[in-house]
Amino acid sequence: MTNSTVDTSNSTTLGSTVLKIENLTKRYGALTVSDSINCDLKQGEIHTLIGPNGAGKSTLVGQIAGWIKPDSGSITLNGTDITNMNVAKRSRLGLGRSFQVSCLAMELSAQRNVMLAVQARQGSSYRFWKPAASDQSLIDEADKILDRLHISEFKDTLASQLSHGKRRELEVACALALQPKVLLLDEPMAGLDPASTQGLINFLQNLKAEIPILLIEHDMDAVFQLSDRISVLVYGKLIFSGSPDQIKASPEVRKAYLGDD
Numbered sequence: 078m079t080n081s082t083v084d085t086s087n088s089t090t091l092g093s094t095v096l097k098i099e100n101l102t103k104r105y106g107a108l109t110v111s112d113s114i115n116c117d118l119k120q121g122e123i124h125t126l127i128g129p130n131g132a133g134k135s136t137l138v139g140q141i142a143g144w145i146k147p148d149s150g151s152i153t154l155n156g157t158d159i160t161n162m163n164v165a166k167r168s169r170l171g172l173g174r175s176f177q178v179s180c181l182a183m184e185l186s187a188q189r190n191v192m193l194a195v196q197a198r199q200g201s202s203y204r205f206w207k208p209a210a211s212d213q214s215l216i217d218e219a220d221k222i223l224d225r226l227h228i229s230e231f232k233d234t235l236a237s238q239l240s241h242g243k244r245r246e247l248e249v250a251c252a253l254a255l256q257p258k259v260l261l262l263d264e265p266m267a268g269l270d271p272a273s274t275q276g277l278i279n280f281l282q283n284l285k286a287e288i289p290i291l292l293i294e295h296d297m298d299a300v301f302q303l304s305d306r307i308s309v310l311v312y313g314k315l316i317f318s319g320s321p322d323q324i325k326a327s328p329e330v331r332k333a334y335l336g337d338d
């Protein structure tokens with residue numbers, strides 16, 4: 078398949094479509110960074126975008142998240158056209174994310190960071206007269222999420238004092254605190270040691286039944302372990318989409334990305 082219309086008919090049986098990207102195009106001057114991209118995310122799956130540096134993965138996810146405006150095409154979340162919505166509105170509709178650039182409050186503890194995210198989700202319904210630090214329901218929910226990610230022991234550690242890897246896990250915890258319907262994860266394994274990587278892989282494998290995940294990841298062992306579908310982006314075009322086995326067997330993908338040896 079040499080154009081950017083992707084055949085997903087061979088993938089494992091998946092649920093309904095939650096996120097749909099149609100003919101998405103983005104140019105920077107003469108450079109087409111997203112070239113009429115069609116892809117989707119279905120309930121229950123992890124769909125991973127791979128591609129060489131500069132292929133346009135982050136730009137595509139930026140358009141889905143809402144901070145990069147596409148030139149044309151559309152993005153639909155659970156049937157709602159979100160193409161022209163701002164980041165906050167998309168987030169309220171259930172688009173959760175964790176990105177390469179940290180959004181953590183570095184001067185606050187891990188627990189307080191997650192509490193802030195829970196509070197943000199609660200929005201105007203939050204009981205604003207009660208100081209957040211003493212709100213037991215916020216503390217309990219934050220602790221539960223930290224526990225799920227196996228980082229409870231770091232709950233009192235300032236984000237600035239966490240290792241890079243633990244910070245990545247905390248970012249995922251903050252994303253989960255928003256109770257998203259879809260999760261966009263940009264290189265969550267970056268900087269993790271092997272044990273933490275395997276821990277996060279196990280966690281995401283369990284999470285996907287609850288929250289489908291669109292993942293960008295360079296760690297190919299993690300990609301092959303985790304993904305139900307993999308789409309390959311090269312020079313802004315989706316050149317192939319399929320199961321891990323189909324990706325491994327594709328001469329086109331091996332030539333363009335995986336290497337032929």
Ligand SMILES: Nc1ncnc2c1ncn2[C@@H]1O[C@H](COP(=O)(O)OP(=O)(O)OP(=O)(O)O)[C@@H](O)[C@H]1O
Nearest residue numbers: 105106108110128129130131132133134135136137
């Ligand atoms: N604001 C911008 N203005 C001009 N060119 C840009 C801009 N943002 C990204 N690009 C270019 O778009 C292309 C795609 O970049 P992008 O960061 O999306 O790639 P990527 O696949 O995520 O790369 P990496 O794996 O290195 O993160 C690159 O050539 C990059 O230089």
